[in-house]
Amino acid sequence: MSGAYRHFPILMVTIPFFGAALLPFLAYLRRKAVPWASAFFLAISGGLGTFLVGKIPPGGHLSYPLGGWEPPYGIELRVDFSGYFLMMAVAGISLAAVIYSRRYIEKEVEGGRITAYYVLFLLMSASMMGFVITGDVFNLFVMMEILSISSYALVAVTGNRNAVRAAFKYLLMGAPSSIMVLLGVGLLYSVTGTLNMADLAARVGDTGYREVLIASYAILVLAFMVKAAVFPLHLWLPDAHSIAPSPISAMLSGLVVAVSAFAVARITFSVFTVHAWGLVGTTLEALAVAGAAAVLFGGIMAIYQKDFKMMIAYSTISHMGYVVLGITALNPEGITGAVYHILDHGIAKACLFMCAGNFIYRKGFRKIEQLKGAWREMPWTCFAFSLAAWSIIGLPPSAGFISKWYLVYGSVRAGKVPYAVVLLVGSILAAVYCFRVVYYMFFQPAKEGDWGERLSEAPASMSVPTWALSLATLFFGVFSYLFLDSLLKAAAQLL
Amino acid sequence: MPEGAVRSVMPLLPILFPWISLLAIAIFRRRALRLRLWLCFAGSALSFLAVIVLLPSVLDGKTYYFKLASIVEGLEISLYVDTLGYYFSLVLAFMWMLCTLYSISYIDHKQNRYFAFLAMCGSFLIGAAYSRNMFTYFIFYEMMTFGSYPLIIHEETAMARRAGYKYLVYAIGGDVLLFFAIITNYFWGGGNVNFDQWGLPTLAAASKAALLTIFSSYIAGFGVKAAIMPLHGWVPDAHPAAPSPASALLSGVILKAGAFGIMRVIFNLFGIDLMKELGVHWVVAVFACITIVLASVFALTQDNLKRRLAYSSIGQVSYIILGLTMVSRDGTLGGIMQLAHHALMKACLFLCAGVILVRTGKKNISDMKGVGYQLPVSMICFSVCALAMVGTPPSVGFITKWMLGSGAMEAGLPVYVVVLLVSSLLNAAYFLPIIYVAFFRWEGDEEGHHHPALDFNSERDPLMMVPVVILALLVVVVGIWVTVPGFPLSLASRVADLVFP
Numbered sequence: 001m002s003g004a005y006r007h008f009p010i011l012m013v014t015i016p017f018f019g020a021a022l023l024p025f026l027a028y029l030r031r032k033a034v035p036w037a038s039a040f041f042l043a044i045s046g047g048l049g050t051f052l053v054g055k056i057p058p059g060g061h062l063s064y065p066l067g068g069w070e071p072p073y074g075i076e077l078r079v080d081f082s083g084y085f086l087m088m089a090v091a092g093i094s095l096a097a098v099i100y101s102r103r104y105i106e107k108e109v110e111g112g113r114i115t116a117y118y119v120l121f122l123l124m125s126a127s128m129m130g131f132v133i134t135g136d137v138f139n140l141f142v143m144m145e146i147l148s149i150s151s152y153a154l155v156a157v158t159g160n161r162n163a164v165r166a167a168f169k170y171l172l173m174g175a176p177s178s179i180m181v182l183l184g185v186g187l188l189y190s191v192t193g194t195l196n197m198a199d200l201a202a203r204v205g206d207t208g209y210r211e212v213l214i215a216s217y218a219i220l221v222l223a224f225m226v227k228a229a230v231f232p233l234h235l236w237l238p239d240a241h242s243i244a245p246s247p248i249s250a251m252l253s254g255l256v257v258a259v260s261a262f263a264v265a266r267i268t269f270s271v272f273t274v275h276a277w278g279l280v281g282t283t284l285e286a287l288a289v290a291g292a293a294a295v296l297f298g299g300i301m302a303i304y305q306k307d308f309k310m311m312i313a314y315s316t317i318s319h320m321g322y323v324v325l326g327i328t329a330l331n332p333e334g335i336t337g338a339v340y341h342i343l344d345h346g347i348a349k350a351c352l353f354m355c356a357g358n359f360i361y362r363k364g365f366r367k368i369e370q371l372k373g374a375w376r377e378m379p380w381t382c383f384a385f386s387l388a389a390w391s392i393i394g395l396p397p398s399a400g401f402i403s404k405w406y407l408v409y410g411s412v413r414a415g416k417v418p419y420a421v422v423l424l425v426g427s428i429l430a431a432v433y434c435f436r437v438v439y440y441m442f443f444q445p446a447k448e449g450d451w452g453e454r455l456s457e458a459p460a461s462m463s464v465p466t467w468a469l470s471l472a473t474l475f476f477g478v479f480s481y482l483f484l485d486s487l488l489k490a491a492a493q494l495l
Numbered sequence: 496m497p498e499g500a501v502r503s504v505m506p507l508l509p510i511l512f513p514w515i516s517l518l519a520i521a522i523f524r525r526r527a528l529r530l531r532l533w534l535c536f537a538g539s540a541l542s543f544l545a546v547i548v549l550l551p552s553v554l555d556g557k558t559y560y561f562k563l564a565s566i567v568e569g570l571e572i573s574l575y576v577d578t579l580g581y582y583f584s585l586v587l588a589f590m591w592m593l594c595t596l597y598s599i600s601y602i603d604h605k606q607n608r609y610f611a612f613l614a615m616c617g618s619f620l621i622g623a624a625y626s627r628n629m630f631t632y633f634i635f636y637e638m639m640t641f642g643s644y645p646l647i648i649h650e651e652t653a654m655a656r657r658a659g660y661k662y663l664v665y666a667i668g669g670d671v672l673l674f675f676a677i678i679t680n681y682f683w684g685g686g687n688v689n690f691d692q693w694g695l696p697t698l699a700a701a702s703k704a705a706l707l708t709i710f711s712s713y714i715a716g717f718g719v720k721a722a723i724m725p726l727h728g729w730v731p732d733a734h735p736a737a738p739s740p741a742s743a744l745l746s747g748v749i750l751k752a753g754a755f756g757i758m759r760v761i762f763n764l765f766g767i768d769l770m771k772e773l774g775v776h777w778v779v780a781v782f783a784c785i786t787i788v789l790a791s792v793f794a795l796t797q798d799n800l801k802r803r804l805a806y807s808s809i810g811q812v813s814y815i816i817l818g819l820t821m822v823s824r825d826g827t828l829g830g831i832m833q834l835a836h837h838a839l840m841k842a843c844l845f846l847c848a849g850v851i852l853v854r855t856g857k858k859n860i861s862d863m864k865g866v867g868y869q870l871p872v873s874m875i876c877f878s879v880c881a882l883a884m885v886g887t888p889p890s891v892g893f894i895t896k897w898m899l900g901s902g903a904m905e906a907g908l909p910v911y912v913v914v915l916l917v918s919s920l921l922n923a924a925y926f927l928p929i930i931y932v933a934f935f936r937w938e939g940d941e942e943g944h945h946h947p948a949l950d951f952n953s954e955r956d957p958l959m960m961v962p963v964v965i966l967a968l969l970v971v972v973v974g975i976w977v978t979v980p981g982f983p984l985s986l987a988s989r990v991a992d993l994v995f996p
Contacts, residue, residue: 428671485567488567
């Protein structure tokens, strides 16, 4: 067994891919088993991940040459602690969402598309896991394409008019951004002659082509800003995230945009590195301004929403601003805050969307107004919502507090106090839009006919993942000390 | 680990015992109401016991330490019982026990929600009192802040909802300021916000602008809780809206959590010397003086009894702030003692207001003619505490005012004595009419009817009367036997010795 764990990262990525290819055959034999099989593949993938605990040297990384081709010629997987951490987050949240999907999807998606749904779901999860650990920029592009295409399809999976329109809007913004990633990678390749991140990092410093590098960095950042829905390139997000089926909203909002934001960190710290910061300074400053604007814009828009899925979607825009501000603080604390925020925002946001899904599943409600007095019928969903909202606001002892602490501290340390203030204002805005819903659910009398007295909680296969995620926000707050040291070391190593 | 501290789980026990209440509520959700409520009381009583067994060793100068978690190097969530923290925990655990007892018969609907949040807030507050650093303090403080929201809106009337909304707005604003203060302090304090020393040595190296930012953010952040004007807006709404035992705790303890935070900032983070060097203590003192006088003036104009008491609390909590910012030993001592003394008096007053509300349904002072004959015991207790508030000896109120006055003279600022005297006068002006209306007016007094006979029948409920009587007795007893070990002076003077060695 010794040393076998070296292969686990690639297995974590390939097993769901393999599963996605198998599902259609399984559906042909036994359609009922498809959801279980998808959960099984993701569980195996996550289970393998747990064997890697403690295997990654502090501040270092595991390098895995794909197919035995030594880097920089072959594709390299480069698992550092932040990548591993996010990969596990992807595995965990995907597993929760896929379990949640079984009952929910039966209701929203017509029978023939169910298999397609799970195939796309597995492709999406697997590509995200590959995305965060790859050490090769072209591979990054490939994974991002798989991720994007499966996301477009999943938004449209219900096939109704609005969903197709939202997916098309998503595609209209997403496709050019994919091309831009390719362009950026091509420019990099043209001046350095390599695609491996570590190799690139060694070479970008001493090429003579400053302008090309500046352009390629700006193009890459712009492209990933679209994918991460950073203001003002967020236009596709509110529709896509609110109209998609709730487990897909959970995946899109919790993970897909967040790993795209992480890609900005990868490009900045693993490719351009400290030595080339002279090249990227202006772009980073512009990015920080966009991030700050996103925090405020998303928060304010969320307050004015009437549809609760729309509100949660706007909240995501605000929180992507947090992540961007953490990355642009350019110090270990800021990066740690950003990575931790990707995790805890992912968990909490997925949980919020699942709660929203529970309400839609039982009642078909989409308006915040209709949640008045909801706790009588669905107390557990309401409690889960409140716990997740607690983390979104960043109140102790939830995980959101820890990441907020590091994000604000990172900004203060970088001498960017205005951004620290923006982050704090963002958390006030979050408190406003979250507490309003919590207040409606628990402290307002129900409108006539909306909610009865009888308990009618969502089925167990939906409630359990919802609750697991809401408790996870607490777990990662209280036990944050288990991860923070390694994350700080990994972040310090990036710089 | 702080120097000389004993590693022990003792600080954890009073934090855990209140959770018995939650367990009881979870187990008997719909059955055995009485038993459930008594178990809630048992939780708070055990918590008080767990605090009081530490008294002898704390008086010996021992400190206890317990680490919950270490987030990263230098930043940990840990408990630390020093004299100041112990003093606050003693006051609050005692208040919590009495108010839980009182609540058993006072709260008549949604008991589960009320008692669950009551117990949780108690637990978090003790955690806050025992925090070793500002980070831990903030965590407990914030949970307590939001945990007390359901207590405020318990009645669910339109007024309570509005008060709750206002409370949240102020609380969130204050907490964000506090968060900012702690982060900047952590950064400029060299990754250290511990309460072990009397002033962070690293902080002295920071620039003056940075220090001013940190200090003012702290004062404003805690000032919301401690109701320093102009940040007091939520207090006069929240108190009348909340059920009486909850208002007793709001006034007696939760407002003090803000004042306690300011103590930690002044004593442990900045240190008296640095604050003096910074030269802003007098600005805070001026705000405190304005609050003391203005709050009393506002109190004069209120007809709603609990609203009048709320304004009185705003003024009285600023005594603490004034004492701390005098920068003299007696002033500090007076400020620290006021924390406990005011809790005793004001809790008793609010509980009496609760008795009046339950037995007669009267909220406004102008309707309370002859209430002293209907509820003689409560109104006598009320009068005792009201006179103590004015500063009549022998009572705790007198001791505080004496100490504060002596501190003002020691600091060479007799103007503070004038403020104290004006405030006493105003206190008399708004408390004495209540006593007058209760005992010297009655229905038909102008037609020459004789006053009604004393009626002891409506005060037979021991659950409500025992806390009221205990508190009123303590107001006098602590005011006479001031120096008994375990009474506020014994602990406060130890703290003052540490602050002014």
